[in-house]
Amino acid sequence: MKRLHGVKAPHWKHTADLAAVRIPIPPEVIIPMSMHIGAPAKPVVKAGDPVKVGQLIAEAGGFVSAPIHSGVSGKVKKIDEILLSTGQKGTAVIIETDGEQEVCPDMGPVPVTSKEELIEAVKASGLVGLGGAGFPASVKLSVKDGVKIDYLLINGAECEPYITSDTRTMLDDAELIVGGAELVQQYLKIPEVVFGIENNKQECIRKLGELCQGKQGMRVESLPAMYPQGGEKVLIYNITGREVPEGKLPADAGCIVMNCTSLAALYRYVSTGMPLVEKCITVDGSAVAKPQNVIAPIGTPIKYLFEFCGGFKTDPAKILYGGPMMGIAVPDAEVPVLKGTNAVLAFDREDGILPEPTACIRCGNCVKHCPMRLLPLEIERAFNLKKPEVLEQEKVGLCMECGCCAFGCPAKRPLVHVMKLSKAMLRDYQTAKKLEAEKKAAKEENK
Ligand code: SF4
Ligand code: SF4
Known part of the structure; x- marks a missing residue:
């Protein structure tokens, strides 16, 4: 069968043979209420409340949402606004740990028969x-x-x-x-x-x-x-x-x-009966002294993961949640482990700073590498010319932000960034078009 293509990215799976090691419980965990697509979870604990491992600390905020449980025992220090990795502000439950890791007493198998x-x-x-x-x-x-x-x-x-x-x-x-x-x-x-x-x-x-x-x-x-x-x-x-x-x-x-x-x-x-409260995370990158896989409670500031892996060999120029192709750069190592965090990578200056982009030479590499058969160079052109109707024709909505186009671009064009902005431009255009059509229909009805 013919398969969709992509790029031969290097593997660099340095930690594949290293079984995950549980890190010591940090003094404090910061658990954001928005670690999923959909409505943020709503805290059901307040400052001063004792918590145990596996205890519900926030209920789902809607149908598309998810409850959140504690991965540590201790006491709720505060419920606060924090800066999320998306750059937006959001609520977090901050728990002072007691190191006991006492598990919720009422935990047990969950019967499933349908x-x-x-x-x-x-x-x-x-x-x-x-x-x-x-x-x-x-x-x-x-x-x-x-x-x-x-x-x-x-x-x-x-x-x-x-x-x-x-x-x-x-x-x-x-x-x-x-x-x-x-x-x-x-x-x-x-x-x-x-x-x-x-x-x-x-x-x-x-x-x-x-x-x-x-x-x-x-x-x-x-x-x-x-x-x-x-x-x-x-x-x-x-x-x-x-x-x-x-x-x-x-x-x-x-x-x-x-x-x-x-x-x-x-x-x-x-x-x-133990809910999702901890993660196995790969800690790696050119700035990390001893890359390995670790297990840590959700909410653990990632500085403790790096510390456990021998700290930094050199000052990191970039820290990522996730891999180098689709990961998100974070401002510092104070940010917490989230439900979806599968890796934290830290890179030195040589690997962490992207070169300045030069002009597109229309080599077609981005087209060749795109698994969704899109035309990234044409999408970039339409975006720069502010032509959302062309973005619609070019089906930018199919882009999964995988980064294959940017990976193969000799001019180092920031194509993924452009894809994200193009998708937002198209969403605004389609919303405006829908509103206009609704207004027109309402007007026709009232005639
Ligand atoms: S890979 Fe880069 S230089 Fe080549 S056509 Fe695409 S955007 Fe232009
Ligand atoms: S980021 Fe989008 S446009 Fe670029 S290769 Fe991936 S799917 Fe194609």
Whole structure:
């Protein structure tokens, strides 16, 4: 089958063979209420309240939202406004830890005997997509009646350079992943379950392949190591040959895509009652003394992760949440670990400072590398000329901000930045067009 292309990004998986180590509990955790797509969670604790590990500290703020639990025991210090990594302000619950890690006394296995109970369990666990998108998992599984899902695709591609936290989950918690996959398969009645794993992770392919043996409809697909193999639309196409139309969801193509670590977290919750309260995170980059995988409670300021990894060899010029292709630069190492944080990378000046862009030479590399078959150079042109109608024709809405275009650009054009701004320009244009059409229709009606 013909597969969607991308770029041969270097792997730099320095930490793949290093089992994750739990770091000491930090003195304080900062837990933002907005760690997912959708409405922020609403705190249900107040300053001075004691908390235990696994305790609910914030309830979901709406249908597209997720509750939040504490990963530490201690006392709520305050509920405060903080600057989020998006640059916006948001509420956070700040907890002073006591180091005891006392677990909630009423915790235990969560019975699941139907689709409704499974979705309720996923909702209560606080699970959001752990591949980075942060979409509440319960919403993803709430498939509308009449929509047939043929495939559960489990994303074990982990195609970004440096990141190996999913690799560690596949090696260390493979049984939990398969347990989570079986729950989703059984209660959503999905005939085919496919683990999509890049072929540079042979040990993961072998381990999950063994566990799939004898399980109805479950298999591993070895995929070429190519970035962005783990992009949702790329994974769907490369495994099933199906395309997700612009503005539609994977369910519209008969697929649900879940990250392997999300399924492990789901099974852990159902079998023990422990919600999503901690993360395995890859700590790496040219400024880090001893790169490794660590486990830390959600809310841990990332400076403690770097400290645990021997600190910085040199002053970091750039710190990222996530990988070098799709990661977000953060202002400093005071920011906390979020539900979707799978890596924190720190780079020295040589690797961290981008060169000045030069003029586009129309070489076509960006077009060649775009997995969504877009024309990034034409999109940049339309954006600079402020022509949203051209952005619409060029289907910029399909852009998944993967960075392949910028990666292959000899002129170092800031193409991903332009794609993000172009999408915002197009949204404004389409909203204005819709309002105008509604006004016109109302006027016609009143004639
Ligand atoms: S890769 Fe860069 S230089 Fe080449 S056409 Fe695209 S934007 Fe222009
Ligand atoms: S245009 Fe978008 S989807 Fe295409 S390579 Fe660039 S960032 Fe990726």
